[in-house]
Amino acid sequence: MTEDSPTPDWSDSAHALWLQYTARIEARLRSDDADAEEVIQDLRIHLEEEQRRRNLQLLSRQDMEAFLRRFGLPDIPVPSSTSTENPPPRRKRFARVLPTLKWIILVLIPTLALLDEAVFRDATLHFRPLFPHVLLFLMACVVPIQKALQLWKERKEIPPFRTPVDYGLNTFSTTVALWFSFLLLPMMLLGAVGAFLFFWTCIGLIGFLILSPAFCALHGIVSFKPASVSPPQHRRNRLGGWAGSLLAIALGVFAYSQVWQNEQALRLASEHTHPDHDLGIRLAQQRFTTKQLSHRLFGPGSYQNPLPFGGTESYLDREEREKLFHMITGLHPKEISIGDYGLLMTDFNNQSPWLNQNFRGWDPDQGGTEVGWPLSDLELVSSRIDGSVHAEGMLSYTEWTLVFKNHNGVRNLEARALIKLPSEAVVSRVTLWIDGEPREAAYGASSDTRRAYQSVVQRNRDPLLVTQAGANQVLAQCFPILPGETMKIRIGVSAPLYPRADGVTRIPLPRLADSNIGYPAPRPPTHVWIESDDPFQWNGETVAEQTVEGKRIHVLETEVPHESLGSSTALPTLTVSGTPPAAWAHSPRLPEGTLIQQTWVPAPTEPEPVVVLVDRSTHMAKHAETLASFLSSAPFHIRSVVLSGFPPMAVPPDSAIAELSADRFKGGPDPVPSLLLALREAARTEATRIFWIHANSPYLYETKDALLQYAERRPKMPQIISMPVQPGRHAIERLMLPPFRYSEAGIQGLPNVVKLPDLLGGDPRMRAWDPKRALVRNAPKDGVQTSDHLVRLWARDTIHKGLSLQSDDHQPERELGVRHQLVTPVTGAVVLETMAQYKANELEPVDPASVPSIPEPETWLLLIVLVAAITWLRFRSSACAH
Amino acid sequence: MGKSESEPFDNWTVQARKGLLELWVLRSLSHGECYAYDLVKALTEKGGLGVSEGTLYPLLSRLRVLGWVETRLVESAEGPARKYYRLSKEGTRQLNRMNQYWRQLLSTLEITDND
Numbered sequence: 001m002t003e004d005s006p007t008p009d010w011s012d013s014a015h016a017l018w019l020q021y022t023a024r025i026e027a028r029l030r031s032d033d034a035d036a037e038e039v040i041q042d043l044r045i046h047l048e049e050e051q052r053r054r055n056l057q058l059l060s061r062q063d064m065e066a067f068l069r070r071f072g073l074p075d076i077p078v079p080s081s082t083s084t085e086n087p088p089p090r091r092k093r094f095a096r097v098l099p100t101l102k103w104i105i106l107v108l109i110p111t112l113a114l115l116d117e118a119v120f121r122d123a124t125l126h127f128r129p130l131f132p133h134v135l136l137f138l139m140a141c142v143v144p145i146q147k148a149l150q151l152w153k154e155r156k157e158i159p160p161f162r163t164p165v166d167y168g169l170n171t172f173s174t175t176v177a178l179w180f181s182f183l184l185l186p187m188m189l190l191g192a193v194g195a196f197l198f199f200w201t202c203i204g205l206i207g208f209l210i211l212s213p214a215f216c217a218l219h220g221i222v223s224f225k226p227a228s229v230s231p232p233q234h235r236r237n238r239l240g241g242w243a244g245s246l247l248a249i250a251l252g253v254f255a256y257s258q259v260w261q262n263e264q265a266l267r268l269a270s271e272h273t274h275p276d277h278d279l280g281i282r283l284a285q286q287r288f289t290t291k292q293l294s295h296r297l298f299g300p301g302s303y304q305n306p307l308p309f310g311g312t313e314s315y316l317d318r319e320e321r322e323k324l325f326h327m328i329t330g331l332h333p334k335e336i337s338i339g340d341y342g343l344l345m346t347d348f349n350n351q352s353p354w355l356n357q358n359f360r361g362w363d364p365d366q367g368g369t370e371v372g373w374p375l376s377d378l379e380l381v382s383s384r385i386d387g388s389v390h391a392e393g394m395l396s397y398t399e400w401t402l403v404f405k406n407h408n409g410v411r412n413l414e415a416r417a418l419i420k421l422p423s424e425a426v427v428s429r430v431t432l433w434i435d436g437e438p439r440e441a442a443y444g445a446s447s448d449t450r451r452a453y454q455s456v457v458q459r460n461r462d463p464l465l466v467t468q469a470g471a472n473q474v475l476a477q478c479f480p481i482l483p484g485e486t487m488k489i490r491i492g493v494s495a496p497l498y499p500r501a502d503g504v505t506r507i508p509l510p511r512l513a514d515s516n517i518g519y520p521a522p523r524p525p526t527h528v529w530i531e532s533d534d535p536f537q538w539n540g541e542t543v544a545e546q547t548v549e550g551k552r553i554h555v556l557e558t559e560v561p562h563e564s565l566g567s568s569t570a571l572p573t574l575t576v577s578g579t580p581p582a583a584w585a586h587s588p589r590l591p592e593g594t595l596i597q598q599t600w601v602p603a604p605t606e607p608e609p610v611v612v613l614v615d616r617s618t619h620m621a622k623h624a625e626t627l628a629s630f631l632s633s634a635p636f637h638i639r640s641v642v643l644s645g646f647p648p649m650a651v652p653p654d655s656a657i658a659e660l661s662a663d664r665f666k667g668g669p670d671p672v673p674s675l676l677l678a679l680r681e682a683a684r685t686e687a688t689r690i691f692w693i694h695a696n697s698p699y700l701y702e703t704k705d706a707l708l709q710y711a712e713r714r715p716k717m718p719q720i721i722s723m724p725v726q727p728g729r730h731a732i733e734r735l736m737l738p739p740f741r742y743s744e745a746g747i748q749g750l751p752n753v754v755k756l757p758d759l760l761g762g763d764p765r766m767r768a769w770d771p772k773r774a775l776v777r778n779a780p781k782d783g784v785q786t787s788d789h790l791v792r793l794w795a796r797d798t799i800h801k802g803l804s805l806q807s808d809d810h811q812p813e814r815e816l817g818v819r820h821q822l823v824t825p826v827t828g829a830v831v832l833e834t835m836a837q838y839k840a841n842e843l844e845p846v847d848p849a850s851v852p853s854i855p856e857p858e859t860w861l862l863l864i865v866l867v868a869a870i871t872w873l874r875f876r877s878s879a880c881a882h
Numbered sequence: 883m884g885k886s887e888s889e890p891f892d893n894w895t896v897q898a899r900k901g902l903l904e905l906w907v908l909r910s911l912s913h914g915e916c917y918a919y920d921l922v923k924a925l926t927e928k929g930g931l932g933v934s935e936g937t938l939y940p941l942l943s944r945l946r947v948l949g950w951v952e953t954r955l956v957e958s959a960e961g962p963a964r965k966y967y968r969l970s971k972e973g974t975r976q977l978n979r980m981n982q983y984w985r986q987l988l989s990t991l992e993i994t995d996n997d
Contacts, residue, residue, distance in 0.1 A: 032940055038946070044962075045963070049919045
């Protein structure tokens, strides 16, 4: 029976009276050298002995009152040495303020320390992570709570250590405080200096915060006075004490073992070449929620080792963390809210070093080849597309004009936009407005243009660079957008039109695949103007004819919301019946007496064997059922199904459906191993196409070299048809240049992908006709003349064919790209500010008269201009002669 | 309200009792080990000192903390464990010093009386 538990031989009221008495005498005993616990226990034993000797079966309140009246309150003599003297006034004052001091040092400051760590993460940011597991934080919270309870009991004159629970709480709290004192040991000296030399300043407060666990541990040891109780009670109390300490140790070991296991999983997951890499990913997927992982990788202290042993530095840099996060969760860090990590882990003060070190004050991706992270001060303020359609040549030309604004008050910003081009299109015009004047680009080898751009960026002058960034996409980057200013660029795209079997031909538009625009405002709609001499449709209706500058043309003038741009349903269409006409075009950039001829041949109609590659990343999970249905009902011949994952696997089509349950879609697998497996499966099964159904995959990993090696050694590649289920960036497209044969189905969203076989009459191919473009000397008799964009598309095809050949010398392709003023895998476009800059970089801006425009000048108009110019020059030279 | 005539005297007796209390307890234990209840009972029932359990137990505890007395617990079939007190070596030494001082004090008082 514990000493303050009701005794069966006492009435409740007697017990209550006893408790009141012990509380009263305890306060008196505290100022004495006597052991309060022991005295109370002795008095109780005395009382029980009296009761026994008097044969009182039940001690009533009256009995208790009588006994206690006789016992009286302790008459405490002062210590013998000073028994006749009063304590000095200073000691008296100290005794008065001591309880308050105890509350401040043992409760208030530890609470402040915990709050500071929870909110501002000072210890984590400036020293080391103290609470890598939430359990450790909760354990630390017990310390001030236990101290508050103990001090409250002292104030209420209740003995603080009477039961096993009291003992256990004290040893638990002391053990925890000792552990955190040990962790903070290297800081203790500084803390002591701050606390005692500058105690009236902030430094003093910080010092006290550092010392607070040591104070609590010391108090836990010093203030502990075991009660003198009966041996069984003493044994129980001792057991309680040991239990408290052991519980603290066990919880601590559990928390740190969890952290250690998490770290081991992350370490394995981050090592791509490690044989257990896939195991690491799977373990990390089991062990971390998205919020926990974002806290570990991007939160405060994430750049430090969270374990109490080993160095404090982390082994992951910024890019590795982003990749790892994506691989484990399947999410791009842009998709989550950095700083929101859930209960007790919220980064209230936005102290993420990942944000601070990488994104505040500078842009780590500036001048690089990646779009990188959005800049919150960069806005797209205007977007317009002007286009012309040439039905006779099955061509279109669109110019996309974008205006960026820098809302930052101090820093210059670089805008970067990854622009998705229509299939097999080419950038044929690049313009930057400098001081309100449009300046055309110079074209050169990709490396030369980038070098020129970077040299000018370093000097904060105005350049614009457009380079090929994979199959059918270019990266446009311009710098500097001055604080509060705007920057205007224009990208011209020449694109072929491909009629389908039903005659419907989409007029494709470029769209943004990714950008670093991060200003928190809705993106502006794109003002679209598309004109054509021939009728075309928009939203199922033929676009009306208008008279523009005395000419009757069909004009589509509309606004397309940003999110709809590039969507298949928002594209205008052209109806073509039968075989498209043969066409030809000439250009001054072609050899003398030659022209480009385009004819059409029917696309093969026999179903071709395919390998289906299914991305099993998180974003695909919602499509699991649809995918299974797609694979079971697809009419064309599927030779093999490759499923990405950790690791990827190749299975027969009938076994694939079992592997497509929603729970198998996890993380963001590296696409390269699964693509390699699909290529090998295609080679094994003699499949000529790979249908790749996938979500975004924003990163490339070290494994890309294996893919490039495969492509170099096996030039006869199957065609890879990409079917993205969401808009955005698919980094592997950067590699999908010749010799890869890569194209995008052009239809986004899985429902459309599933409809694909129906749309194509049971055949998955996209086109009913394939164009043949050739350099010839004579125009075809039945052909019609068309725009010189045909020449640009021929040049683009020729360059891609050349690049597919196993050769390291691509100088002919570079020369062709520069001559035709195109952005290709080997050539880029750059706009610089001055002629001196062009000269320094051995580049030459193009003649503004040689770039495409909308509307294109008629041939007769060009001749008139030419004749007028020659006449004027002759007149001028004769005038000078006279 | 003014102080009664006996109040200074009462205060003096209280102080005198307090001063003698430790000597008295130590002398009681000088005869041998004693059960706490019996010891306290004997002391409280003796006239003259007017002490209660509420004063004696703290005193015993203080003496134990000082190391002048030693305790041991003995299980009892009849009730709670019994605590026994006995003088330690230090307690015996202190008792001898107190006795010596007490005798000096008494002789001083006798000399003064004779004067």
